[in-house]
Amino acid sequence: MELSQAHRDALQDILLWRRDVRHFLPDPVPRDVLDRLRKAMDFAPSVGNARPWRVLHVKSEGLRTKITRNFEAANAKAAELYQDDQRATYNALKLAGLREAPVHLAIFTDIAPEAGHGLGRQTMPEMLAYSTVAAIHTLWLAARAENLGVGWVSILDPQAVARSLDVPKNWQLTGYLCLGKAASDDDTPLLHRKTWQANAQTDWQEV
Numbered sequence: 001m002e003l004s005q006a007h008r009d010a011l012q013d014i015l016l017w018r019r020d021v022r023h024f025l026p027d028p029v030p031r032d033v034l035d036r037l038r039k040a041m042d043f044a045p046s047v048g049n050a051r052p053w054r055v056l057h058v059k060s061e062g063l064r065t066k067i068t069r070n071f072e073a074a075n076a077k078a079a080e081l082y083q084d085d086q087r088a089t090y091n092a093l094k095l096a097g098l099r100e101a102p103v104h105l106a107i108f109t110d111i112a113p114e115a116g117h118g119l120g121r122q123t124m125p126e127m128l129a130y131s132t133v134a135a136i137h138t139l140w141l142a143a144r145a146e147n148l149g150v151g152w153v154s155i156l157d158p159q160a161v162a163r164s165l166d167v168p169k170n171w172q173l174t175g176y177l178c179l180g181k182a183a184s185d186d187d188t189p190l191l192h193r194k195t196w197q198a199n200a201q202t203d204w205q206e207v
Contacts, residue, residue, distance in 0.1 A: 021149030023183035024100040040142035044135035047127035050116030053135045058104040066164045068098045101178030108171035132174040149182035
């Protein structure tokens with residue numbers, strides 16, 4: 001299939017307007033939209049076609065509360081790394097939308113999947129986690145095309161998340177995502193707007 005300029009322009013718009021969302025509206029995400037996002041992940045690249053990502057849709061209020069408390073504890077500990085004005089700036093940042101987001105997705109990597117028969121990961125076993133990251137990014141872009149936002153919550157104790165969700169021992173947490181309608185749109189990352197860190201161009205060199 002020969003893709004057109006219209007395809008390139010649409011992809012550029014999705015890339016430009018994809019944000020790590022922390023402010024969500026409480027509007028529920030329709031089941032058919034969630035089904036389309038799940039199917040979008042089916043198209044993600046995967047080492048040896050192992051497809052190691054395992055997705056849990058966390059709907060239980062009790063479990064969501066445990067994850068939120070996990071974040072709050074980890075966030076308070078992370079704040080201790082900073083001093084004075086930088087700590088104040090950090091504490092003022094909203095770094096997760098766990099309370100507002102209508103959908104929570106815990107995405108794990110199966111580090112010992114039978115699928116793929118080990119192809120492509122003998123020298124780089126981390127390719128399994130990279131495959132899961134690629135699936136998450138595929139979901140992220142597909143969600144933006146559905147006019148939804150995604151927030152990736154990394155300020156968590158991953159072992160505690162695994163215990164809370166009672167997952168198999170060979171599952172490792174790769175991403176905990178908040179998903180829903182963004183409260184507002186902006187083409188500039190939040191951390192840039194809040195003067196924490198401006199965007200830098202990709203370091204691309206010839207050797």
